[in-house]
Amino acid sequence: MMKVWAYIHPQLNILCCALLPEAVPEGVEAVELEVESHDDVILDNGQIRLKTEAEKLEEEKQRKLAELKSYVARLLGQTDYIIVKIAEAQTLGDTNAVEQLKQKYAEKLQQREAIRQWNEQTKQAIRNAETLDELRSIEIKYG
Amino acid sequence: MPILNVGMVSGGWATDADKVDGFHASQTPTANTIPVALPTGKLDIGWLPDGIGSGRRVDLTNATSDYMLQVGEEAIINFTNATSVPLRIATSENRLYEIFLQFSVNLSLAGVYVHLNPNNTTYASSFSHTSMHWNSSGESGWVAYTASYNAFRLYSQTPHSYIILDTTRRILRGFTGYEGGDNHLGYGIFASKWHSNLVSWTSLGTFAFPTSMSGYILVRRLV
Numbered sequence: 001m002m003k004v005w006a007y008i009h010p011q012l013n014i015l016c017c018a019l020l021p022e023a024v025p026e027g028v029e030a031v032e033l034e035v036e037s038h039d040d041v042i043l044d045n046g047q048i049r050l051k052t053e054a055e056k057l058e059e060e061k062q063r064k065l066a067e068l069k070s071y072v073a074r075l076l077g078q079t080d081y082i083i084v085k086i087a088e089a090q091t092l093g094d095t096n097a098v099e100q101l102k103q104k105y106a107e108k109l110q111q112r113e114a115i116r117q118w119n120e121q122t123k124q125a126i127r128n129a130e131t132l133d134e135l136r137s138i139e140i141k142y143g
Numbered sequence: 144m145p146i147l148n149v150g151m152v153s154g155g156w157a158t159d160a161d162k163v164d165g166f167h168a169s170q171t172p173t174a175n176t177i178p179v180a181l182p183t184g185k186l187d188i189g190w191l192p193d194g195i196g197s198g199r200r201v202d203l204t205n206a207t208s209d210y211m212l213q214v215g216e217e218a219i220i221n222f223t224n225a226t227s228v229p230l231r232i233a234t235s236e237n238r239l240y241e242i243f244l245q246f247s248v249n250l251s252l253a254g255v256y257v258h259l260n261p262n263n264t265t266y267a268s269s270f271s272h273t274s275m276h277w278n279s280s281g282e283s284g285w286v287a288y289t290a291s292y293n294a295f296r297l298y299s300q301t302p303h304s305y306i307i308l309d310t311t312r313r314i315l316r317g318f319t320g321y322e323g324g325d326n327h328l329g330y331g332i333f334a335s336k337w338h339s340n341l342v343s344w345t346s347l348g349t350f351a352f353p354t355s356m357s358g359y360i361l362v363r364r365l366v
Contacts, residue, residue: 015267019349023263
């Protein structure tokens with residue numbers, strides 16, 4: 001936990017958090033708050049307040065889902081060339097080539113399917129998490 | 144006022160006639176020796192205390208007010224089990240700093256970041272950030288990007304970082320090497336910009352970490 005001194009900047013009209021009491025501009029009224037992170041302080045309809053646990057949980061879920069999406073995209077990206085080859089053969093109407101490619105890359109295609117299944121399971125676990133600790137314990141790592 | 148011991152003393156030439164107050168002179172840095180300028184007119188840098196330029200290193204570990212670094216002067220700030228470290232360095236526009244942020248360990252913490260808060264303050268939605276990574280597993284890609292954050296953002300996890308900080312353009316640029324807890328390592332680059340100049344930048348700022356950390360920060364003023 002850390003202390004911050006939150007205030008609305010008189011010229012910029014934005015929320016500021018001083019990390020040292022002397023960093024508050026002279027003549028400005030600040031609210032002293034105890035926070036885990038300075039991100040916990042928000043300006044809500046002109047009022048300075050701390051985020052609720054529900055708001056923090058929802059924010060963390062969105063962040064974790066974005067992290068998962070990016071991670072899965074990187075994993076699948078390594079074998080995207082196979083999908084492109086199959087799609088090209090399909091576009092040319094070459095069904096023999098499509099089947100040959102599917103056989104040749106059967107193992108890789110199974111791996112892609114497994115990654116997609118793991119992605120769905122992890123996504124669901126993130127959405128179902130009820131506490132921040134539960135959410136933070138979900139590791140975005142395949143295999 | 145030193146007196147040059149030249150001349151006849153007690154009926155003979157003094158044995159230390161080539162000394163000043165009993166000390167020899169030399170161009171080579173040596174203990175108990177008077178420095179002599181090189182042909183360039185400058186002293187050998189070895190005559191100066193550790194550091195570059197002015198040769199001064201100041202320890203701002205327990206400073207309670209801001210110190211104005213001179214060009215070439217560097218500051219060291221040690222920290223132990225801290226989540227935030229005020230640099231206690233006074234600044235203004237037209238300055239360029241080199242910063243080494245060195246932690247005693249590298250923790251693998253995804254999705255949380257190290258920040259630098261100019262003026263020891265956060266300013267809502269006033270900073271942009273971009274970062275990318277490459278690692279020894281062969282993965283690469285975005286780490287994060289935003290045009291609306293409340294402080295300079297460095298990098299996720301708690302990596303050792305090298306930073307160039309430009310107070311005129313209000314841009315921080317850097318790179319880092321991070322360890323993942325196994326035999327893999329990663330390399331990351333990051334940049335962050337304070338896209339408002341309506342507030343004067345008078346105090347270099349406070350580093351904020353995602354968890355309690357120990358280590359040291361070296362800040363060298365280049366311009």
